[in-house]
Amino acid sequence: MYTITYSLRDNKNNSDDYYFDIALFTNEVLGKAQEFLGAYTDEYSSYIKAISPHDNTSKEEYFFELLILGVLWKVYSGDALELEKGPQHILSTLVSLRQKGGLLKPSIDAVRGFLSTIFLSPDLYDNMFTLSPAVKHLEILLNWLEATGEFKYEVARLTKWHKYIEIKPKEDAVNILASSIAFADWFEDKSDEFLGKYTPNVDRYLNEIRPSRYWNEDVIFCGRRRVEYHLNMVGAEIMNRAFKKAFQHTDKKLAVVPACMCISRDKCQAKPYGSGLSCIGCMKDCSVNKLKTLGHKLGFQVLIIPHESSLYSSWKKDSTIKEDVGIIGIACVLNLVSGGLMLKEVGIAAQCVLLDYCGCKKHWHQEGLPTEINERYMEKILLDP
Numbered sequence: 001m002y003t004i005t006y007s008l009r010d011n012k013n014n015s016d017d018y019y020f021d022i023a024l025f026t027n028e029v030l031g032k033a034q035e036f037l038g039a040y041t042d043e044y045s046s047y048i049k050a051i052s053p054h055d056n057t058s059k060e061e062y063f064f065e066l067l068i069l070g071v072l073w074k075v076y077s078g079d080a081l082e083l084e085k086g087p088q089h090i091l092s093t094l095v096s097l098r099q100k101g102g103l104l105k106p107s108i109d110a111v112r113g114f115l116s117t118i119f120l121s122p123d124l125y126d127n128m129f130t131l132s133p134a135v136k137h138l139e140i141l142l143n144w145l146e147a148t149g150e151f152k153y154e155v156a157r158l159t160k161w162h163k164y165i166e167i168k169p170k171e172d173a174v175n176i177l178a179s180s181i182a183f184a185d186w187f188e189d190k191s192d193e194f195l196g197k198y199t200p201n202v203d204r205y206l207n208e209i210r211p212s213r214y215w216n217e218d219v220i221f222c223g224r225r226r227v228e229y230h231l232n233m234v235g236a237e238i239m240n241r242a243f244k245k246a247f248q249h250t251d252k253k254l255a256v257v258p259a260c261m262c263i264s265r266d267k268c269q270a271k272p273y274g275s276g277l278s279c280i281g282c283m284k285d286c287s288v289n290k291l292k293t294l295g296h297k298l299g300f301q302v303l304i305i306p307h308e309s310s311l312y313s314s315w316k317k318d319s320t321i322k323e324d325v326g327i328i329g330i331a332c333v334l335n336l337v338s339g340g341l342m343l344k345e346v347g348i349a350a351q352c353v354l355l356d357y358c359g360c361k362k363h364w365h366q367e368g369l370p371t372e373i374n375e376r377y378m379e380k381i382l383l384d385p
């Protein structure tokens, strides 16, 4: 099958090897993180516990937060320096307005696409300039990330680090930032080696196809670099490990499925249900229908959502999603980590499953490729002790 950017199948029939590889590589990443970042995360954990005694964030999650910081610093800090206060303010305001939804959303998206291309769109390989590790530069980076609207939950986590770093002596602050950037350097090289076979076409996509996304609202989303794919892959594994116990203790399970898994959007007869749609099983070969059948066997329900943002914006009023429900969030690589961070923030126990490849018409493919997941991994999530 044609690979747009990534494929967990690596030219095989299934993605079983990917799940073996990602588990091994994540072990290596966490071991290395201890060397690079262990001292900082211990101290930060004590600081967070002092101000929020019930916070249950694990050390591994803090490692991941600093890895996010380092990777985003390397990829975007050069672009962040170029963003002036005026456009930054306008873009951040548009992001807030968009999150409220409503009839204005398409017009807001049109304006955001235009402004994002002019003021935010990374220069890809022409500009590999990165800012030096300094607290004032962290603020510049966070402002840029916020203005994109693509990193809401990453920004929330990193803002806490920013507050912490601000009160540290200057030398300590620089050391934390420099160590996370150095760790990201190590990660970029190693992840190419371990995970590169699963992201073979990201660079080709960025060079040849991504220019067609200019002036669109998804110009930043579709322009994510290869290292960010790897970051999200490792992040999904770290979060699944961290949230597993809480997920297992939930009474009910709900798989939240993106509409791109449906075999034919035009012919789909799914019925409105909660904040999404319920599959009625109208097509035997549809991946959603197969998942629904698996759900009958393993005891989970399936909810189709047009886009993950509809889940985020409506989870509070959705009777299908309550705190005793464990969510299995299914999405393509670039959406998973922000989704996982969001669910953690709102107190929902979640596990995530990556689409084996991306393919929706809105972002990735002219006609739209129906997407699929690894059902054996789904079973593992539900059955493994």
Ligand code: SF4
Binding pocket: 262, 263, 264, 267, 268, 269, 270, 278, 279, 280, 281, 282, 283, 284, 286, 287, 288, 289
């Ligand atoms: S099987 Fe379900 S998801 Fe697939 S097309 Fe039919 S109703 Fe839609």
Ligand code: SF4
Binding pocket: 258, 259, 260, 261, 307, 308, 330, 331, 332, 335, 355, 357, 358, 359, 360, 361, 362, 363, 364, 371
């Ligand atoms: S391919 Fe990714 S971005 Fe597109 S609908 Fe599916 S999960 Fe969402």
